[in-house]
Amino acid sequence: MLQAIGVETFDELFAQIPEPLRLGRPLAMADGKSEEEVYERLAELAGRNADAEEQVCFVGAGMYDHYVPAIVDAITSRSEFLTPYTPYQPEISQGGLQVMFEFQTAMSELTGLPVSNAGLYEGPSSVASAGYLAMGATKRSRFVVSRGLHPHSRETLATYAVGYDADVVEVGLEGGLTDAAALAEAVDGETAAVILQSPNFLGAVEDIEALGAAAKEHGALLIVACDPMTLGILKPPGECGADIALGEGQPLGNRLDFGGPSFGFFCATEAQIRRMPGRIAGETEDVDGRRGFVLALQTREQHIRREKATNNICTAQALNALGAMVHLAWLGRQGFRELGELLVQRTAYARERLAAVPGVELLHEAPVAREFAVRLDASVEKVLDRVAERGIAAGYPLGREYPEFEDGLLVAITERRIKAQIDKLAEALGAAIAAERDESLSQSESDAPLIGGTA
Amino acid sequence: MALTQTPMQAEAAQTIYEKSKPGRRAAALPAAEVPERPLGELIPENLLRVEAPKLPEIAESEIVRHYNRLSRRNFDLDSGFYPLGSCTMKHNPRLNERVAALPGHARLHPAQDPRQAQGALELMWLLQESLSEICGLPHVSLQPSAGSHGELAGLLLTRAYHADRGEERTKVLAPDTSHGTNPASVTMAGYEVVKVATDEVGGVEMDDLRAKLAENEGEVACLMLTNPNTLGVFDENIAEIANLIHEAGGTLYYDGANLNAVMGKSRPGDMGFDIVHVNLHKSFSQPHGGGGPGAGPIAVSDRIEPFLPRPQVVRREGSNGHGPAFDLEFDRPKSIGRLRGFQGNFGVFVRSYAYILSLGGDGLTEASEIAVLNANYLKARLAEGKAGERLPIAFDRHCMHEFVLSGKPMKRDLGLATLDLAKRLLDFGFHPPTVYFPLLVDEALMIEPTETETKESLDAFAEAVQQILAEGEQDPDLAKNAPYTTPVRRLDEVKATRQPVVRQPLGN
Numbered sequence: 001m002l003q004a005i006g007v008e009t010f011d012e013l014f015a016q017i018p019e020p021l022r023l024g025r026p027l028a029m030a031d032g033k034s035e036e037e038v039y040e041r042l043a044e045l046a047g048r049n050a051d052a053e054e055q056v057c058f059v060g061a062g063m064y065d066h067y068v069p070a071i072v073d074a075i076t077s078r079s080e081f082l083t084p085y086t087p088y089q090p091e092i093s094q095g096g097l098q099v100m101f102e103f104q105t106a107m108s109e110l111t112g113l114p115v116s117n118a119g120l121y122e123g124p125s126s127v128a129s130a131g132y133l134a135m136g137a138t139k140r141s142r143f144v145v146s147r148g149l150h151p152h153s154r155e156t157l158a159t160y161a162v163g164y165d166a167d168v169v170e171v172g173l174e175g176g177l178t179d180a181a182a183l184a185e186a187v188d189g190e191t192a193a194v195i196l197q198s199p200n201f202l203g204a205v206e207d208i209e210a211l212g213a214a215a216k217e218h219g220a221l222l223i224v225a226c227d228p229m230t231l232g233i234l235k236p237p238g239e240c241g242a243d244i245a246l247g248e249g250q251p252l253g254n255r256l257d258f259g260g261p262s263f264g265f266f267c268a269t270e271a272q273i274r275r276m277p278g279r280i281a282g283e284t285e286d287v288d289g290r291r292g293f294v295l296a297l298q299t300r301e302q303h304i305r306r307e308k309a310t311n312n313i314c315t316a317q318a319l320n321a322l323g324a325m326v327h328l329a330w331l332g333r334q335g336f337r338e339l340g341e342l343l344v345q346r347t348a349y350a351r352e353r354l355a356a357v358p359g360v361e362l363l364h365e366a367p368v369a370r371e372f373a374v375r376l377d378a379s380v381e382k383v384l385d386r387v388a389e390r391g392i393a394a395g396y397p398l399g400r401e402y403p404e405f406e407d408g409l410l411v412a413i414t415e416r417r418i419k420a421q422i423d424k425l426a427e428a429l430g431a432a433i434a435a436e437r438d439e440s441l442s443q444s445e446s447d448a449p450l451i452g453g454t455a
Numbered sequence: 456m457a458l459t460q461t462p463m464q465a466e467a468a469q470t471i472y473e474k475s476k477p478g479r480r481a482a483a484l485p486a487a488e489v490p491e492r493p494l495g496e497l498i499p500e501n502l503l504r505v506e507a508p509k510l511p512e513i514a515e516s517e518i519v520r521h522y523n524r525l526s527r528r529n530f531d532l533d534s535g536f537y538p539l540g541s542c543t544m545k546h547n548p549r550l551n552e553r554v555a556a557l558p559g560h561a562r563l564h565p566a567q568d569p570r571q572a573q574g575a576l577e578l579m580w581l582l583q584e585s586l587s588e589i590c591g592l593p594h595v596s597l598q599p600s601a602g603s604h605g606e607l608a609g610l611l612l613t614r615a616y617h618a619d620r621g622e623e624r625t626k627v628l629a630p631d632t633s634h635g636t637n638p639a640s641v642t643m644a645g646y647e648v649v650k651v652a653t654d655e656v657g658g659v660e661m662d663d664l665r666a667k668l669a670e671n672e673g674e675v676a677c678l679m680l681t682n683p684n685t686l687g688v689f690d691e692n693i694a695e696i697a698n699l700i701h702e703a704g705g706t707l708y709y710d711g712a713n714l715n716a717v718m719g720k721s722r723p724g725d726m727g728f729d730i731v732h733v734n735l736h737k738s739f740s741q742p743h744g745g746g747g748p749g750a751g752p753i754a755v756s757d758r759i760e761p762f763l764p765r766p767q768v769v770r771r772e773g774s775n776g777h778g779p780a781f782d783l784e785f786d787r788p789k790s791i792g793r794l795r796g797f798q799g800n801f802g803v804f805v806r807s808y809a810y811i812l813s814l815g816g817d818g819l820t821e822a823s824e825i826a827v828l829n830a831n832y833l834k835a836r837l838a839e840g841k842a843g844e845r846l847p848i849a850f851d852r853h854c855m856h857e858f859v860l861s862g863k864p865m866k867r868d869l870g871l872a873t874l875d876l877a878k879r880l881l882d883f884g885f886h887p888p889t890v891y892f893p894l895l896v897d898e899a900l901m902i903e904p905t906e907t908e909t910k911e912s913l914d915a916f917a918e919a920v921q922q923i924l925a926e927g928e929q930d931p932d933l934a935k936n937a938p939y940t941t942p943v944r945r946l947d948e949v950k951a952t953r954q955p956v957v958r959q960p961l962g963n
Contacts, residue, residue: 001832001910005853013827013853016689017721027719027816028588035550038812042805046559048574050567053558061566062796069482071515077552079533080526085542086746088889090948091941092530092881094468096745099525102471105958109508115957119747121600124796132643152796159764159792163611163644205502233494235504248796257555258575259565259797260600261748273955279746282951287936291468292943296951302603302639303892307648312639315601319744322522329471329518333510335482341494342487348497349489367498388571396566419488 052256055388056421060371060412061201061396062123062150063250063259066229067416069330072253072323081322086279086314090294091286096318097293100281103325110231111245112238113267117278119321120313123248124153126264127195127225128160129277129311130244133268134193134221136275136310141166143193144186146178146211148200149225150248151401157195166192176204176364176373178211187214193243197225198234202398203347203371203410204364205230208240216241228252228265228324230369232340237267244268253327254320263317263324274300277311279318339415343370347413350422354411357426359433363398363408371412373398373405376429378436380409386432392425463528463942471511471521472959481515509961528942529745530886536912538833540857540889540901541634541685543715543737545822548813551740551806560805565797569782575801576781579768582808583752589714589819590731590754591722596763597752598799602712603636605732605751606679608764610644611791612730612755613677613706615762619789622704624676628667630659632685632893634710646676653895657686657850659696668703675703681710682726683717683855685893685901687830697727706730706759711751714738715905716827716856719820729756735800739807750803761789766798825906826856829913833904834858836917841924845869846876849896856905862898869927871934873898876923878945879937883919 007013014022033041057065075081080095087093104116120126127149135141143161145154147170158168171183178196187194194215198206212222223244224237229251237245250262268276274297282296302309331339351372355362363373376383380397387394398408413422494503513521531537537544555561563575583595599605610627617624627646629637630653638648649667652660659680668675678700683689690696700707709723709731715738723731735741736749743749755763766783767790773779783798814822834854837846845865848858862873877887877900889901904913926933938944 001828004835005828005831006835007831007853010824010828013831014720014824016691016853016855017717018691018694021694021721021726023591023719023721023725027820029585029816029819030812032815032818033812035813038550038809039554041812042554042578042809043557043559045574045578046554046557048577049559049563050571051558051560052562052564055571057562057564059564059566063565065562065564071481071518073556074519075522075526078523078526080529080531081745082552082742083532083547084529084745085537085539085544085743088539089530089877089881089887090946091878091938091943092886093528093745094942095525095527095529098468098470098528099522099745101957101959105470105472105961106508106510108958109510109961121604121747122795125600125604125794150796152793155793156795159611159794160607160643162614162791163607165645205498207499207502209501231504232507233504234498235502236508239504255561255802256564257561258563258567258572258801260795260800261750261802263747273957280955280957283956284947284951286943286946288464288944290464290943292946293468294946294948294951296948296955296957298948299952301635303635305639306635307638307642309635309639309642312603312607312636312643313601314603314636315747315749317744317748318746319742320748322745325471326518326522329511329513329521330481330515331510332480332482332512333475333507334512335480335484336510337507338484339482342484344494344497345487345491346489348492367502369498384568388568393564393567415485418485422489 055391055393057393058395058411058417058425059393061410062248063256064412064414065256065416066251066414068253068255069327071330072326075326076319076323081319087295090292094292097281099322099325101283101293103321104281106325106328107265107267110228110236111267112236113245114270115273116267117276117280118316120264120266120278121315121317122260122262122264124150124156126246126266127153128157130223130246131157131160131166131193132164132311133272133275134223135164135166137221137272138192140190140192142190143168143195144171144191145195146171146197147173148178148202149195149197150201153225176202176366178206180211183211184214187218187220189218191218191220193221193223195223199227199230199369199371202364202373203368204366205234205369208237208242212241229343230340232337233344234369243272249324253323261317261320263320275310276300278313279316342415343413346417347372350411350413353422353426354429357430360429363405371410373408373410375407376409376433378433380407382436383432386435387428390428392428394425394429461940470959471513472961474517474521475511475513477512479512479514481518535884536908536916537886538888538902538904539886540903541712543903543905545740545905546907547740547742548810551809554809555802555805573781576768578808579804580770580781582804583768585811586733586752586754589718591724592731592754592756594760594763595752595754596767597804598764598794599732599751599753600795600800601749602732602734602751603640604794605753606636606640607643608753608794609708609730609732610640610646610677612759612762614644615791616706616759617676624674626671626674627676628678631895633679634712637679637710656852657684657688658690658692661692664696664699668699675705677706677708679708679710681713683713686850686859687854687857688850689855693726712737713856716823718823719816720823729759735803735807740810741803741806748800748803750800762791764794765790765792822906829904829906829908830854830856830858833902833913833917837920840921842920845924857901857903859893859896860900861896862900866898870931871927873900875934879923879934880919881938882940885916885919
């Protein structure tokens with residue numbers, strides 16, 4: 001090969017790197033290992049994580065321990081889907097392109113909006129991309145967001161907003177729901193978008209239609225983040241006046257994976273189609289009149305428009321979107337609705353069951369679908385530790401993101417969380433709270449002489 | 456060419472919705488087991504959905520057949536040579552899929568208490584350390600989800616760095632050969648792009664760089680480069696470029712799309728770059744998945760570190776006989792904040808870390824060496840015969856991991872566009888190179904073979920190109936009407952943009 005190239009030595013090929021810039025030493029890393037050794041090392045690392053197979057997982061907060069059917073793994077692990085790149089050559093990418101088209105159709109059905117893209121990175125950054133779209137559409141640069149929007153979405157939006165120079169105004173919660181009066185007050189003629197989430201981070205189902213009226217009145221876009229698993233039951237954002245519906249796609253056919261990769265879905269009204277971020281597949285014909293699919297509307301994208309592109313994103317998370325499509329086909333029209341109902345029924349049961357535990361009360365009484373918030377009469381972190389010892393991850397401590405809910409716990413339900421596990425959670429929570437109370441009681445008794453007189 | 460339809464062409468495309476029949480299904484769901492109440496008692500009627508979304512109704516056997524059939528309508532890296540320039544289509548070892556699927560990784564909740572996710576955090580920390588060594592920069596954030604996300608992160612870091620010094624700069628320099636994501640990211644980050652010209656060997660045109668810096672004195676926030684650049688050429692002036700940018704007060708950003716050329720050979724940090732993004736789906740073997748997932752970690756210098764996204768994975772030394780512990784650090788007052796939910800594409804990190812362990816420092820270096828050898832060999836093969844005549848190299852010198860040919864003489868002499876050659880290659884069972892990029896080369900073909908191809912596959916590709924040019928001399932229409940053997944033939948892309956049909960109408 002060197003001869004064909006016309007060089008004597010291998011090093012000549014790297015001669016163009018100036019001497020001072022050559023590393024000139026081996027990388028300070030171990031040498032390569034055999035497949036068995038690498039497997040053992042990775043298995044050892046994996047073994048030091050308490051996963052949902054080891055602990056019964058009631059944690060949600062945006063990602064959920066749903067059952068991913070075997071058919072998803074079988075199809076997404078096929079080389080033909082796993083190893084190609086973006087379908088730049090449509091003649092040899094009809095499989096992937098048709099999957100995108102089918103996925104777009106499914107997401108459009110779920111959200112009740114006519115246009116879907118083929119997927120974005122994940123949930124929170126999709127919110128930031130929607131904000132960018134809204135600025136372009138309205139020529140305004142102020143967002144009004146509910147405190148019920150996922151904290152990661154709010155923070156990501158704020159990060160991006162520094163770049164594209166927008167203001168973010170937050171509206172608080174009242175009884176678990178977005179404060180409607182404060183929202184109406186906050187929206188004005190400079191507002192590019194109102195951004196809501198339903199169910200919101202506390203699990204409460206918002207009245208999007210009523211809240212969105214303020215956006216409509218002032219010509220702002222209504223952006224709604226939603227949980228796809230609830231869309232068989234809850235009125236879709238498109239029927240509530242949303243201009244954009246988006247969200248974290250993980251619950252559909254994707255593993256927890258400690259937070260990714262998953263995908264974001266992004267649907268909009270026809271009016272926004274030419275401002276959409278990301279890849280979009282479209283139907284067309286070949287020269288012989290055969291039906292086929294291509295990447296449509298590429299004139300929006302960075303490789304054509306460069307600095308005038310509607311977004312910089314190229315990745316559609318195509319494999320993750322395929323997992324979602326296969327999961328949705330497997331559930332089917334009826335199964336998808338039944339699953340939504342199952343979540344609502346079990347969530348209602350779990351909420352009632354936990355609320356009856358001494359030391360537990362509801363954080364809000366708003367309607368919920370698959371997740372709910374309670375208050376504990378003991379340190380949440382300590383209670384979580386005690387319950388974890390019994391093999392249960394009881395939920396998400398709200399104090400991590402909401403200082404006003406330091407005593408709050410967010411509990412999520414999936415089809416994997418059966419009644420017996422819910423009962424066990426209730427029992428374990430009750431015992432942990434009682435034990436914590438006893439301990440702090442005996443602590444304060446033994447502390448009493450020390451602090452005596454100061455109380 | 457006498458045409459009869461291939462069996463796949465004869466089979467009309469049918470979507471899964473068109474195979475749907477009311478009442479069919481695959482999933483049987485578990486019973487609720489709890490006392491059930493009417494939905495309207497739990498959630499107000501006005502918030503409930505009336506009609507179920509029209510998802511397909513189809514049996515599991517039919518779902519499997521449907522998607523298997525679709526899979527056969529894809530070309531993929533496991534089926535053949537995929538020399539897509541700038542995309543680093545290297546082999547994806549299956550071990551990486553296996554370890555990513557271990558329940559300790561795949562079923563680990565992202566909000567799990569760090570004390571109960573020590574293995575995952577240690578893996579992330581180890582990957583950070585590895586990327587830090589490869590890039591020659593001391594700090595790494597794994598958070599960005601893709602290369603373009605890493606670019607946006609880098610520009611927001613640049614903004615935060617300048618703001619911290621009380622400066623507001625408005626312009627970002629990028630060469631005219633840059634990836635399209637560069638200028639798109641610049642706009643999203645609120646900056647204005649200033650183009651820098653390319654010299655006769657594909658490097659930054661130094662006089663133009665000096666001129667642009669002088670014209671925009673005090674306003675240049677950053678220069679975005681990839682080195683080797685998009686023409687596959689290592690910019691020998693990089694040290695001087697770094698000096699000029701740093702003297703002008705700007706940061707130097709490295710688009711890591713081409714890192715596969717220099718692993719273990721030369722490090723962006725040593726070249727003077729402040730911020731680097733690494734495409735784990737390129738150099739570090741994460742499968743491309745038909746367009747994602749990937750990940751775009753960033754490595755940065757000390758002066759940029761305070762601004763890194765949060766949370767950051769950190770290692771805390773143990774005390775009282777305990778070993779070190781790993782944690783997520785949120786308390787970073789100067790941080791630009793989050794770029795996404797949770798901690799990043801962990802499943803991608805597992806695959807890439809397994810890849811790094813498998814190859815080791817020695818293997819990664821060898822990977823870059825073979826990538827460069829393969830590219831130069833293929834370049835030499837394509838400099839022979841008709842290809843040498845009709846498809847000259849855009850910049851004639853040794854290349855790094857990829858090279859760019861110009862189809863200008865082919866178009867002039869045979870009337871064949873680069874697109875025609877690309878489409879005819881499909882009939883020969885090859886994925887074509889990247890076409891019409893970079894923009895400054897007429898009728899460009901950008902070829903990146905990667906290190907995981909054999910000499911035989913490179914030879915076969917070169918011979919196919921030679922053959923297509925030979926038949927083009929006899930009958931140019933053959934290539935102009937190609938492809939013939941693919942599941943569909945040339946598609947009307949204009950129609951798909953003018954009258955977009957982006958979902959299936961489903962009626963009731």
